[in-house]
Amino acid sequence: MQLTSKRQTTGTPNWPGFDHPEFDGHEKIVFGHDAATGLYTVIAIHDTRLGPALGGCRMWPYGSTDEALTDALRLSRGMTYKNALAGLDFGGGKAVIIADPEVHKTPELMRAFGKKVDALGGLYITAEDVGLTPSDIEMIGCATKHARGTAQNHRGDPSPYTALGVYNGIQAALSHKYGSSDLHGRKVSIQGLGNVGFTLARFLHHAGAELIVSDINEKSVDRAINAFGAKSVDTEDAHKVEADIFAPCALGAGLNTVTIPQLGAPIIAGSANNQLAEPDDGEALAARGILYAPDYVINAGGVIALARHDVEDEVLEADVRSIGDTLTTIFKRADAENAPTDVVADRIAEERLMAAGEIS
Ligand code: NAD
Numbered sequence: 001m002q003l004t005s006k007r008q009t010t011g012t013p014n015w016p017g018f019d020h021p022e023f024d025g026h027e028k029i030v031f032g033h034d035a036a037t038g039l040y041t042v043i044a045i046h047d048t049r050l051g052p053a054l055g056g057c058r059m060w061p062y063g064s065t066d067e068a069l070t071d072a073l074r075l076s077r078g079m080t081y082k083n084a085l086a087g088l089d090f091g092g093g094k095a096v097i098i099a100d101p102e103v104h105k106t107p108e109l110m111r112a113f114g115k116k117v118d119a120l121g122g123l124y125i126t127a128e129d130v131g132l133t134p135s136d137i138e139m140i141g142c143a144t145k146h147a148r149g150t151a152q153n154h155r156g157d158p159s160p161y162t163a164l165g166v167y168n169g170i171q172a173a174l175s176h177k178y179g180s181s182d183l184h185g186r187k188v189s190i191q192g193l194g195n196v197g198f199t200l201a202r203f204l205h206h207a208g209a210e211l212i213v214s215d216i217n218e219k220s221v222d223r224a225i226n227a228f229g230a231k232s233v234d235t236e237d238a239h240k241v242e243a244d245i246f247a248p249c250a251l252g253a254g255l256n257t258v259t260i261p262q263l264g265a266p267i268i269a270g271s272a273n274n275q276l277a278e279p280d281d282g283e284a285l286a287a288r289g290i291l292y293a294p295d296y297v298i299n300a301g302g303v304i305a306l307a308r309h310d311v312e313d314e315v316l317e318a319d320v321r322s323i324g325d326t327l328t329t330i331f332k333r334a335d336a337e338n339a340p341t342d343v344v345a346d347r348i349a350e351e352r353l354m355a356a357g358e359i360s
Contacts, residue, residue, distance in 0.1 A: 022303060023299025028123070029069070032116035037109040039097065041116055042068050044076035045124050046092040049356040052122055053093025054148070054307060055079035056129030057113065057140075061100040065103075075129075079303075084349040085326060086300040088307045093124045101131040107139045114143025122146050127306050128158075144325045148306040155309055157301030159195035161316070165301025165323040166196065166271050167203040169293045170245055172324035173267045176331040177291050184208035189265060191238035193220040196271040196299075200249060201228055214238040215250070240264045253277040255292075260284045269293040282340035293327050294345040315323035 009291050017023075023121055034195055045053045063066040072094055080092025097113060099105065117126050117140065127148045134149060134156040141150040149156055170188070171172040171181035186209045190197050193215040201211055201224055211230035214237070217220050224230040239259050246265040248254045252274030255263075260281060261349075268275070268290060276282055276293045286291045301320040308316050331349065334341045 001230040013273070020069065020073065022070050022077070024073065024077050026073060026076070028120075029073070030116065030120070032113075034109075034112035034115075037106065037112040038099070038104065039109050039115055039116070040065075040068075040099070041095055041097045041123055042072040042118065043070075043095040043120070044072040044093060045120075046073075046076040047080040047353065048091035048093075048123065049353055050084060050091050051089040052091060052146075053079070054083060054088070054090035054125045054127070054303065055092060055094040057095040057097060057132055058129040059097040059099055059101045059105065059131030061103075062096070062098045065098070068096045068098045080353070081349040082296040082300055082303060083120055083307070083344060084352045085297050085345060086304050086307075087322070087326070088304065090125070090293040090307055092328075094129075095126055096125070097131075099217065103130075105136070110136050110139035111143045114140035114147065117146050118144035120146070127303075148309060150289065155305050157195065158289040158305040159302035160199050161305035161320050162271050162299055163196045163199035163203060163301070164317065165304070165320045166200050166247065166249075166298050167207075168321045168324035169298035169327050170204070170269045172327040173245070173269045173291050173293050173331070176328060177267055182208075185210065186245065187212065187241075187243035188245045188247055189233065189238050189241040190214070190224075190247045190249055191235065191254070191270070192248065192272065193217070193224050194249065197247070197249035198224065200271070201230065201248065205229075212238075212241050212243060245269055248272040248275055255281050255285065257281070257284070260288065260290075263288070263290060265290075265295075267291045269298055271295075271299040274301065276342060279342075282342035286334070286340040291331065292341050294330065294342045297326055297330065297345050298323060 026046050030043040032041040075094035076092050083090045093347050125146045137149045141147040175181040188209050189212045191214050205228040213224045213230045214233050214235045223230045242264040245267045247270035249271045255275045256277035304319050330344050334344045
């Protein structure tokens with residue numbers, strides 16, 4: 001996600017720390033350390049106007065404290081917008097742990113992090129992100145009840161819900177572009193066949209779509225060819241395929257000044273985070289007449305599943321499917337306001353936040 005506007009922080013003093021380029025009026029930033037386990041964590045709480053901050057925890061061997069802080073601030077702000085547009089009564093927050101998950105991760109470290117989360121008394125609710133697994137969340141959950149995605153909250157892996165949301169988003173985009181959401185005979189180029197991409201491929205195949213798939217992992221590609229009769233393409237050519245939809249489900253920043261002129265599909269709708277390399281790339285897509293489903297809107301199925309962990313399956317599925325309705329609203333408003341879809345998405349999120357009133 002490339003958010004296009006900054007929060008109003010009238011009167012924020014230009015003091016060291018508060019003048020961080022990514023500060024954006026964060027409500028609370030906690031630097032946590034535990035000497036016994038070697039835990040170094042930054043927990044960033046951006047905005048709780050809609051409710052407690054919900055967002056995952058990323059473990060990464062950041063090169064510096066500032067790198068970790070910058071990531072935490074950017075990600076937590078992104079969660080404010082994502083949760084707002086998903087219609088959730090949760091604010092935005094995110095945590096990072098400065099450590100190499102392959103080397104430094106221990107159950108004790110995870111529990112120490114859980115204690116830091118617990119000390120916030122529910123202001124921040126944590127979950128899985130890059131570098132953590134469902135079993136790490138179990139460990140964190142031993143020290144705090146403010147962790148989502150544990151066995152106790154029985155829907156551990158949120159990726160099937162992310163895939164379901166993307167599937168509904170694709171249908172909404174087709175409806176908007178062509179007046180029909182029917183996938184029969186539609187060609188979809190899927191880049192990345194991981195947890196989300198492969199499940200999405202299954203949904204699309206069952207709906208009658210023709211799949212062109214790519215992944216750096218050849219086994220995943222072979223699996224999709226065998227399971228869905230998919231055709232394959234080199235990963236670097238996935239965006240160029242003449243298809244109805246390009247679904248980026250691998251890495252971010254795939255839509256940039258080099259790839260946008262080469263795009264072969266009139267619709268971009270996939271799960272990857274941070275698809276636009278720069279904020280202006282949304283404008284460039286709109287100028288080419290390409291309908292872009294903003295990443296943080298279409299990939300919200302996973303966070304919806306975490307937020308709504310206690311509802312019946314049918315209720316949750318209906319919530320995730322409503323991502324299609326949200327996208328339709330964005331597409332129509334983008335047409336009416338002659339604005340890129342990513343800009344309109346940000347505006348709608350900000351309107352919801354403003355309506356929620358001041359920080360209590
Ligand atoms: P994953 O790690 O399971 O899958 C990613 C896949 O992309 C892997 O199969 C990998 O081999 C492949 N890949 C990596 N580099 C590639 C490249 N250059 N070209 C083609 N394929 C490449 O991840 P995931 O959980 O499926 O998530 C996919 C994307 O969706 C990520 O950007 C993630 O941040 C985003 N996302 C995921 C969720 C979720 O619930 N899992 C929620 C929101 C957003």
